[in-house]
Amino acid sequence: MAFLFSVAVVPAMAQKVTVGGTLKSKANGETLIGATVKVESVAGTLTNEYGFYSLSLPAGKHKIEMSSVGMQTQYIEVDLSKDTTINLALSDNSRDLQEVTITETSKGRSLSSAQTSVERLTAQEIKNIPVLFGEKDILKAIQLLPGIKAAGDGNSGMFVRGGAADQNLILLDEAPVYNASHLLGFFSTFNSDAVKDITVYKGGMPAQYGGRLSSVLDIKMNDGNNQDFDVSGGIGLISAKLNVEGPIQKDKSSFLITGRRTYADVFLKATDDYKNNSLYFYDLNAKVNYTLGEKDRIYLSGYFGKDKLKAAFGDDDGFGINWGNATATLRWNHIFNNKLFSNTSFIFSNYNYKISIKSGAYDFNIFSQIQDLNLKEEIQWYISDRNNLKIGFNSIYHTIRPGEVTSGDENSIGSQALQKRYSWENAVYATNNWKAADNLNITYGVRVSAFSILGGGNFYDVNAGGEVVDTFKYNSGQFVKTYVNLEPRLAASWQFNPTSSVKASFVRNTQNLHLISNSTSSSPTDKWIASTNLIKPEISDQVSVGYYKNLGGNKYELTVEAYYKTMQNQIDYRDGANVFSSSNAIETELLYGKGRSYGLEVLLKKKVGRLSGWISYTLSKTERQIDGINNNEWYNARQDRTHDIAIVATYQLNKKWTLSANWVYYTGDAITFPAGKYQVDGQTVYYYTKRNDYRMPAYHRLDLGATCKLKETKKWSHELAFSLFNAYGRENAYTIYFRDVKNDPTRTEAVKVALFKFIPSISYNFKF
Structure with a gap:
């Protein structure tokens, strides 16, 4: 009492x-x-x-x-x-322009928040990192953080804590982006001039995020300047970009339009041998917003990007591939009162690719697409100074066209199509941030997801040998099967003192969309498929613990995190699988099993002073165990790497010059090499034993950069940016293939193929 x-x-x-x-x-x-x-x-x-x-x-x-x-x-x-x-x-921080050294205290990572395994980068940090062809790239910058591994030279794909490339949820203003790369992975789809905030969750994802196992990359676009008109842009060796923003009605509404295009095709047209070839991409970001009153604001944002690659083999023959993303987000923010806030979003997302092949009498096209219609609602209720509750739901209708072949050749191979797949993905969630004590914060919540497979085609039963033994036909709109999963989340932080804390989290995630690919890196021709009666949802459980320390009067951040993750219903291919055949059910080519990954991540970051940057190190292991592969024993996943190191540094030489550098090193990827060979009708045939039992050579590279401010006033600024990718010319292996020695077919030689050696670049950037 x-x-x-x-x-x-x-x-x-x-x-x-x-x-x-x-x-x-x-x-x-x-x-x-x-x-x-x-x-x-x-x-x-x-x-x-x-x-x-x-x-x-x-x-x-x-x-x-x-x-x-x-x-x-x-x-x-x-x-x-x-x-x-x-x-x-x-107001912006108005430092004296003559003062170079940054003396303000960095806000840095929150020590009291229960959120673990989250990384944030500012636009300024990305701007100073030297990258391939001088094009500032969000995904390339994120790959320099611990626990996030690059897919390879010139590739924007990434592996997070042992997850595959398709296990990352990439959001642009809440819209999912299914292929975040341009020019076969040399650039990402995100124009840094249009981006306001970048947050990546490697573990302990808040309950509002779902649908992927490994990470969430949440990118927010700029809203647009509602005070003055701004124009900025840049011209580089192979691309140019332009950003225009300003008020529609001052203080109430604004617009933003950002465009970018490469012009490598211009150089191709100037040559006789390649004038009929094409190689370029373009993208466009646009956003408008309007303040309806003190309590309401609406936003409409969109992205459209396209790549075109065409290789001509003659006057008429050739090979071409076009691919691209389109997204649109309509959001309504409403403030009910000082404690209650809501966000309602209507979202559209589309990704497709088309391959065209014409050779002699053969002329056909291949088309694939994934399209989403999405409704989201979230309420944030600030109950008290100790409790902050979020509740919401998310409903997505997926339409997937895995592959269609249309032909117009005289030897017609006929039109073929893998069946369209329809599914309805729903989720409800709730999460509460609770300040249990002055030095103890706890976040707890749950997400309940339901993935319904809808009819409109055939579904199969497949035996252990990969043969179809029964076929079931469902009419359009019929429910074939519904997978319901409970996804709990729990995180806590204990702050020892104003400069240090420990945190721990547990999260379960499920994934019902899967990427079918024959390569370790993302490709525009990879094929998305949904869960079926046989392909079950992937499930992961991850535990993370970390120690966080601010050093040197908050000038430095030290983060040490360890994690352990188990994965169910992981997908791999049968030996000799042909996953792109339109005549076979995809289930006949797949095997299923489990996975595990664990590791240690260290990040030391300096955000204050003339010299800033970070050092990151990841020690990790990623394995799979699938019956029918590697004698049913555990084997290395393709993305397994033992060591991964990145050093990033920016030095403010004076008010005019900024110097930068980054060095990366990582253990070679796991790969399957032939264990022997034999002759069949005079042809060499290689045979393979253990899956992913070999290693590519270790990778390392140094990039250098420098930025020179030509002039800077309140109304006008322009600069020159220089970069040198792979400064010491390391020939890192992109791929290795095997062939008979020319003068002695009994012997075999390995041939290493490298993409880049020295890649210098220069770009001119302006703003007024």
């Missing part, structure tokens, strides 16, 4: 009121994500992904501090007697 009485009287003794609102930049009107709002020794919070905050305080006088990285801290003195709304625009 005494305990119940004490709980009941506390609210009466300490009356609470709520202050809430939106923080934005005074310079351009962009909402500020992750800005800090706090009252010393009383309470504190961060703005959400739309700049909204809510803070419960005792009634009375308070001095509220509002701050964000790169912005001037502001203090508001208030006398609170009732719930109050405070919307504020923060």
